[in-house]
Amino acid sequence: MSAIKIVADENIPALDPLFGQLGQIYRLPGRSMSADQLVDADVLLVRSVTQVNRDLLQGSQVKFVGTATIGTDHVDETALADLGIQFASAPGCNADAVTEYVLSVLLHLADEQSFSIFDKTVGIVGVGNVGSRLAARLQALGVKTLLCDPPRVDQDPTISDQFMSLTHLLNQADIVTLHTPLTHQHLHPTHHLLNANNLPFLKPNAILINAGRGPVIDNEALLSFTEDRPDVTLVLDVWEKEPEVNRQLASHVRIATPHIAGYSLEGKIRGTWMLYQAYCAFTDRSPLLRFEDLLPKAEVTSMTLSETASLLPPVKLLYDPYHDDRAFRATLVSDTVEQRRLFDLLRKTYPVRREFSALKLNLSDHQLAHFKALGFSVSET
Incomplete structure (x- = not known):
């Protein structure tokens, strides 16, 4: 049996460990995917920048479409059903x-x-x-x-x-x-x-x-x-x-910021992993990898807070929105074509951002409830 052909948005992470075992992966810019690139594809994996509709898939041999996103407004699900194509999204991934x-x-x-x-x-x-x-x-x-x-x-x-x-x-x-x-x-x-x-x-x-x-x-x-x-x-x-x-x-x-609210490393990898699970179910095979197997160790794994620490310091360590704000504003040039290119480039080259759960906080008893509520791992000092 020949290997399946998987066409995927070039910015979807963890494709090789998850889908590389299943077939040959061809990475393309998501915003400019065209029907002629999908004629002999078996699987299509996209993000929100690709408009998936009848014009894109008519005449192809695609049997499975997955979007590594919560939202599905970029996908014509009725057209996919009419064409007999299985569809999966990643609700809750990010x-x-x-x-x-x-x-x-x-x-x-x-x-x-x-x-x-x-x-x-x-x-x-x-x-x-x-x-x-x-x-x-x-x-x-x-x-x-x-x-x-x-x-x-x-x-x-x-x-x-x-x-x-x-x-x-x-x-x-x-x-x-x-x-x-x-x-x-x-x-x-x-x-x-x-x-x-x-x-x-x-x-x-x-x-x-x-x-x-x-x-x-x-x-x-x-x-x-x-x-x-x-x-x-x-x-x-x-x-x-x-x-x-x-x-x-x-x-x-x-x-x-440039549509990166959901761009944590965990969120992005979880989206691909959910599509992998859906494809395994579609093809009646058992998943070989767990989500935890795909996550690298965070650069900072623990932090000790004084009794007077506010909620902001550990949050700021993991994510400061003003960093993204400054980078984004630098791309807002008057040339519209260049601005669009830079918007996508920011998202393509987005730095690693970890979720609160990746950081364990060591703190006093009276602080435990608030930091746990935020989503941090906590331990009493």
Whole structure:
């Protein structure tokens, strides 16, 4: 039997240990994949930058498509089903990474703006893989959270008292963070969910974070809004027309990053591993590798904190969003073609970032609960 041909986005990690044993891997730039490159492929592995549709796959011999991402709005699942192609995604693969991006942003802003997150109310819009984990960590910390997710309430009306409308959330939350998928034709579409009509409902001095999908916020409306409301702090990891970014909007954003909230090493490798598991199930074979087998040892594995240490130092050791902000702003050149190229280059060459669980903290008893709630491994000194 001849080896299968696997076409994969060149930026998907851990391809060789996971899929190299199964066939021949051909790596391609994800954003420019074309139908003629897939004619004799058996497996296609992508990320969110590849539009997977009938035009891409018609006439190919592809039998399995996997996206190493939580979101699937770049995949025409109906077309895949019509073509008899098995599809798999990686729900939750980088949910912890996105959660920790938001927590890091909040702790950095708290330090910068001299507030305590324990005094704030955080509104979470979209309570799926990411939103639910963020809510759990914030609630474990003792931070008040408000939740908005109409599709979940539709599925289970008995939980309606745990959720509120978007308007009420915007009116009440000090911090609003968005974690919805991008949907257009749906009972509750999220395209331009935040727009000129409801952005003004944000409280004075609110913080607005989007680490979900760029078009969930109408970026033109957001630019107009923020010019009138400079009191609102913006944190954007995703952009409506990325890899092209509205430079004028970016100039009003306090922390701007190039769609890397989920780019922890664990998150990226977990996505590939989940596709490997799905392909093994599809072909009725037993997986030969565990997720833990794929992770290298972290450069820093433990840290001892004094009794007076704040929450920020270990978080900052693992992830400082301002590093990404500075690198990103340096790419926002006036030449649109070059800007798009640099956006993708930042993501392709993204440095290793570990999740909180990779670091064991040695600290006093009264600090254990908070750092454990954040997601760190903890040990009492």
